[in-house]
Amino acid sequence: MARPRKFDREDILNRMKLAFWENGYNDISMDDVGRITNLNRGSIYNAFGDKRALYLEALELYGQQHYGAAVELIQQADNTPTAVQQLYEGAFKSMKDDQARWGCFMCNAAVEVAPADPEVAIIVKKYIATLSKAFLHSLQKSYPTANTIKYPKNIAEQLTSSYIGFNVMARTGMTIASLRRISDASVEVVTA
Template sequence: MARPAEFDRKEVLDKAMKVFWRTGYTATSVTDLVNATDLKPGSIYGAFNSKRGLFLEVIDAYANNSLTRIQHCMEQRDSAIESIHLFFSRMTEEISCDTIGKGCLMINTLLELATEDDEVRERVTQYLNQIEHHLYLTLEKGRLNGELQPDTDTESLAKMLMTGIWGLRVLSTTRPDPSVYPGVVSHLLSAIPAIH
């Protein structure tokens, strides 16, 4: 029996992620992945079963990394409102640096494959729902500790902020002047009924 090829799985996922992110799932060929990862086709199939198997693992890795960063961001401030402002500030910095309009891998994937691949749609939707849940928990914390009006519908507010995130991520693919982002974010965050 041939010995399995040895490689750094995380490094391969990072390299494959850049390809999928830049060109999308459908337009990415196995040859593209071979060139990016320096693995032979047999090694890719042996480790991930298929291009789709590699893509699913890339999605999971991207989601886990993003959720870890979001959770860390939400926990950095005692104030719930400050935590949300910090989150949007960091996202604004990130998309302002997106000079090629690559957008968000998850949202790009959903827009590309949602009607074609139920498993991919469910995975990405679950990830986006977790982001929304982090927003909801943070807003609810703010409502309970007196930062928000006591009758604030934190569930709907979280959905509104999530819709804003979607919009900002899609907007970034058009490569606008980065100066547009702060104003958009300011309007979004002004919907939070803070008690001053």
């Protein structure tokens, strides 16, 4: 008879999410996974599969948590300029300690893993599209007539690209002042 699992799956996924987010996929070995999770290889393989399967699950969890929160923030804001400003302010607040240099796990995955892994690319595209759709919906709600703001889909994609670029630049160590200019410019784009 198999022994029941004696670990919290969500806790393990959150720990691995942080490890992959900080270090990337390629710099985490199975020995690292064992050390981070306090599980032996057999338990890891039985519960999650291989390192790649664990990475995919951790990336999905990040998408649900972080992109889900971003979409909810955008949906609840009174208008698009407020939504964009609040989204960036949330990003600035999260830039504390060492996490400032981590950037966005989804963006990191897009650069490091997605070009060689179609499943990772699908996850990245899904969450980026979700963010872009939230911006588009916000724009359509804030500016219901086409004359107020032209090409709302293009602007939604521009806001998404700017936010993703902001997160990539945060990982490079760009100064807060420079990041603040990116966020200010994004708010200007949607201020009619």
